[in-house]
Amino acid sequence: MSDSQQTSSKARAKDQPISFLDEDWSWSDPSSWPLSIKFLPVAVAIVGIGITVYFPSMSNQTRLNTLFADNSCTGTFNYTFQIARAKAHAEELSTHDWEIGTAFEAILELISPEKSVFGSNPFPKGEIPIRYYKMDEALSYFHDTVPISEGKMLAENGYSVSDPASLGVGSIMLGQTSPKRLAAVERQKDYLLDGAPRYANGAISHRVEVAELWSDAVSMVPPFLAYYGVAKKNLTLMREAARQCELYREVLTIREGERKGLWKHIVGPSEMADGGAWSTGNAWAAYGMLRVRATIATWSTSRDEMQDEIAALDSYILEITEGAMRSDDDDSGLLRNYLGDSSWFGETAGTALLAAAAYRMGMTLDRSTAERDKILKWADSKRKAVVRHVDADGVAKPVVNSLKHGQREPLDGINPEGESFLLMMGAAWRECVCSGRCSPDP
Ligand SMILES: *[C@@H]1O[C@H](CO)[C@@H](O)[C@H](O)[C@H]1NC(C)=O
Ligand SMILES: *[C@@H]1O[C@H](CO)[C@@H](O)[C@H](O)[C@H]1NC(C)=O
Numbered sequence: 001m002s003d004s005q006q007t008s009s010k011a012r013a014k015d016q017p018i019s020f021l022d023e024d025w026s027w028s029d030p031s032s033w034p035l036s037i038k039f040l041p042v043a044v045a046i047v048g049i050g051i052t053v054y055f056p057s058m059s060n061q062t063r064l065n066t067l068f069a070d071n072s073c074t075g076t077f078n079y080t081f082q083i084a085r086a087k088a089h090a091e092e093l094s095t096h097d098w099e100i101g102t103a104f105e106a107i108l109e110l111i112s113p114e115k116s117v118f119g120s121n122p123f124p125k126g127e128i129p130i131r132y133y134k135m136d137e138a139l140s141y142f143h144d145t146v147p148i149s150e151g152k153m154l155a156e157n158g159y160s161v162s163d164p165a166s167l168g169v170g171s172i173m174l175g176q177t178s179p180k181r182l183a184a185v186e187r188q189k190d191y192l193l194d195g196a197p198r199y200a201n202g203a204i205s206h207r208v209e210v211a212e213l214w215s216d217a218v219s220m221v222p223p224f225l226a227y228y229g230v231a232k233k234n235l236t237l238m239r240e241a242a243r244q245c246e247l248y249r250e251v252l253t254i255r256e257g258e259r260k261g262l263w264k265h266i267v268g269p270s271e272m273a274d275g276g277a278w279s280t281g282n283a284w285a286a287y288g289m290l291r292v293r294a295t296i297a298t299w300s301t302s303r304d305e306m307q308d309e310i311a312a313l314d315s316y317i318l319e320i321t322e323g324a325m326r327s328d329d330d331d332s333g334l335l336r337n338y339l340g341d342s343s344w345f346g347e348t349a350g351t352a353l354l355a356a357a358a359y360r361m362g363m364t365l366d367r368s369t370a371e372r373d374k375i376l377k378w379a380d381s382k383r384k385a386v387v388r389h390v391d392a393d394g395v396a397k398p399v400v401n402s403l404k405h406g407q408r409e410p411l412d413g414i415n416p417e418g419e420s421f422l423l424m425m426g427a428a429w430r431e432c433v434c435s436g437r438c439s440p441d442p
Helices: 003-015 040-059 083-093 097-111 137-145 163-175 179-195 215-219 221-231 235-252 279-298 300-305 307-326 348-364 370-388 416-434
Strands: none
Touching: 083 097, 083 416, 097 137, 097 163, 097 215, 097 416, 137 163, 163 179, 163 221, 179 221, 215 221, 215 235, 215 279, 221 235, 221 279, 235 279, 235 300, 235 307, 279 300, 279 307, 279 348, 279 416, 300 307, 307 348, 307 370, 348 370, 348 416, 370 416
């Protein structure tokens, strides 16, 4: 407030006595109270809530202060980077369907971790609970950002089969109170299973025009099919989610040499084919499989029936993690944009999501295994490298231009999905620390 404003409001206060100093009412008779007194508690409460919610989030951006903040480990967690700014970038800059679906997933994991499939009981009574979106940051973001689709996919996308499916989980959650959203989800599922082109082995194509497999698709389609399997109480859909991961791996995995276990980016007939092990692509694959694995393991029906699939997914995720660990040789501490190719720069987006995947994978492994310690330690070191590359505005750099993954120069600007990956990394580390399996930074 400026000096002149202060002076004039003081002057006004002197000229006009505040109404509760008037004589014609008394404290002992509430019916005589002026409106300003009657509603004073409401006004104080509104201002109080405003201050509680708004002020701390301005003063300390390495912690998150939400309506639900409390004194627990999760509520007071120090992420050691400007995570509130990163979250704002993810929300404001995500425009493509998969970016929005990823931002939604990231905010859910960060703000409402108990509702994500990594929560301990996301399907109480074996069902998707009703979610009141107005009370939930991730869901109100989704509600306000994603219109209800009228078409055969959850977003207009003439190029990609799988990207619109990344809007599936949010649509199913909102669909519990919106039949129209649920009908759009059913159409998306029908298109994936019956309409979309398939690769020779039965894998659902990433693209509309040609049957082509991109590692990215593993974060879009299988987590949606798995979640929809719970919604429909349909084990066939859940099995299809796991099978699609297997089919993608069959085609994309590199079987020999230094990069063994890592995944190629794109296999198919078009000029887009890319035999390189794109860092973000490997992260999409690992993290998508982790979400499917978590969905299987937290739905009582599939947990009992699909132990073999869980074991298979674990081995696929470990393959990628170990491949990334072997290729980790850049001085920056970041993984290269193409893993195992020393001509590429160290890059934050793929490193952040692979660190998140390593935390999640490490947490599922047995306490006694040396493998677990090794993976969690590696996740810590990759997280610290990423944090060193996040600036005071919450922007991670150097980062790939995800729309041109082969671009030799880092993106000049902010990568929306890269900002979402920071949130996923923060949420995964927080869970690891708060469950006593990782240490906070000294
Ligand atoms: C959060 O952690 C960072 C890094 O360890 C530290 O510099 C910062 O002071 C901590 N912030 C708070 C509010 O504790
Ligand atoms: C489960 O989903 C599959 C694939 O959409 C469908 O063919 C099958 O009829 C469904 N099963 C039940 C019991 O609804």
